[in-house]
Amino acid sequence: MRRPVIGITCYVEQATFTVWRDTPAALLPYAYVEKVAAAGGQPVVLPPAGEPAALVGRLDGLVLAGGGDIDPARYAAAPHERTGYVREFRDEAEFALLRAALDAGLPYLGICRGLQVLNVALGGSLHQHLPDVVGHTGHCPGPGRFGDLPVTPVPGSRLAKALGTVPLPEPLPVPHYHHQGVDRLAPGLSVTATAADGTIEAVELEGAGFAMAVQWHPEVAEDRALFETLVAAC
Numbered sequence: 001m002r003r004p005v006i007g008i009t010c011y012v013e014q015a016t017f018t019v020w021r022d023t024p025a026a027l028l029p030y031a032y033v034e035k036v037a038a039a040g041g042q043p044v045v046l047p048p049a050g051e052p053a054a055l056v057g058r059l060d061g062l063v064l065a066g067g068g069d070i071d072p073a074r075y076a077a078a079p080h081e082r083t084g085y086v087r088e089f090r091d092e093a094e095f096a097l098l099r100a101a102l103d104a105g106l107p108y109l110g111i112c113r114g115l116q117v118l119n120v121a122l123g124g125s126l127h128q129h130l131p132d133v134v135g136h137t138g139h140c141p142g143p144g145r146f147g148d149l150p151v152t153p154v155p156g157s158r159l160a161k162a163l164g165t166v167p168l169p170e171p172l173p174v175p176h177y178h179h180q181g182v183d184r185l186a187p188g189l190s191v192t193a194t195a196a197d198g199t200i201e202a203v204e205l206e207g208a209g210f211a212m213a214v215q216w217h218p219e220v221a222e223d224r225a226l227f228e229t230l231v232a233a234c
Contacts, residue, residue: 003042004060004234008032009052009094009114010045011067012087031219032065032111039227041234048093053100060234061107064094064114066217069180072128075120080128082179095121102211107233109226110213112178115203118213122205124186130179134197140179146220147176151201157192158212159202162229171196174216181215209233 010028017025026047036043041061046052056062068085072078074095079086098121101108110118116126127133130140138147150171153160163172182200185191192212193202205211210233218226 003040004231005044005058006036006041006061006063006230006234007044007046007052007055007059008036008063009065009067009090009097010047011065012048012090028065029219032063035219035224035227036063036231039224039231041227041231046097048087048090051096052093053096056097056100056104056106059101059106061230062097062101062109063230064098064108064110064117064213065219066112066114066177068113069128070113070116070120070126072126075125075184077125077128082129091117102205105209107210107230108205108212109230111219112215112217115182115213115215116180118205118211119182119186119189119203122186122188124182124189125184127181127183130181130199133181134199136197138197139176139181139195139199145177146217148173149176149195150174151193151195151216153193153202154191157190157202158204158210158229159192159214159226162225164225174201174214174218175220176216178215 012026014022015025033043069083071086131137138149141147150173152171189203192204202214
């Protein structure tokens with residue numbers, strides 16, 4: 001049996017590697033690749049160039065990875081002073097890719113930015129700087145440092161089943177690195193996990209075959225349950 005082909009979106013940033021310094025590169029933390037492969041999928045990196053939405057018919061599943069902030073104009077907001085790393089070319093490519101994936105019923109797992117793109121694409125909005133809302137920096141404690149806050153899955157949700165917390169979900173510590181989060185929840189989405197401070201940490205698309213997203217970073221967690229659930233859906 002062949003491995004299902006899982007597309008993973010990526011960054012385009014200045015990078016340093018081997019003998020090259022400050023060179024434009026399409027890049028992705030390798031943890032995403034490792035988790036998809038370990039779960040039984042065949043990872044394929046999708047840069048935001050050309051027409052990635054046209055590749056949906058060649059994929060078995062899609063992971064929309066983390067990254068910089070979405071342009072607030074997409075949810076009719078002025079930019080906050082802490083909103084940063086906005087890449088309009090990535091927004092354009094990923095919003096089109098997500099829409100094509102949802103229209104095709106492609107199994108979808110959004111991670112961090114991937115949850116935010118899903119919410120905004122369907123008509124929701126974002127808190128542009130969570131510390132202003134929750135009063136702490138636990139969701140993003142510092143550059144390159146993951147926070148370790150617990151989230152509580154909603155009983156009966158696909159997320160709760162995937163994480164093995166059925167029938168009585170309890171708070172689970174997960175690695176966080178996000179300074180933005182859901183403000184207005186988009187129509188058609190249901191909340192499937194929250195943090196103790198009320199932050200929405202996971203959502204599912206109601207009535208979809210498989211479309212879920214989490215605000216934390218399961219690619220750096222010890223288990224690979226969410227990736228195995230995605231591969232199984234594929």
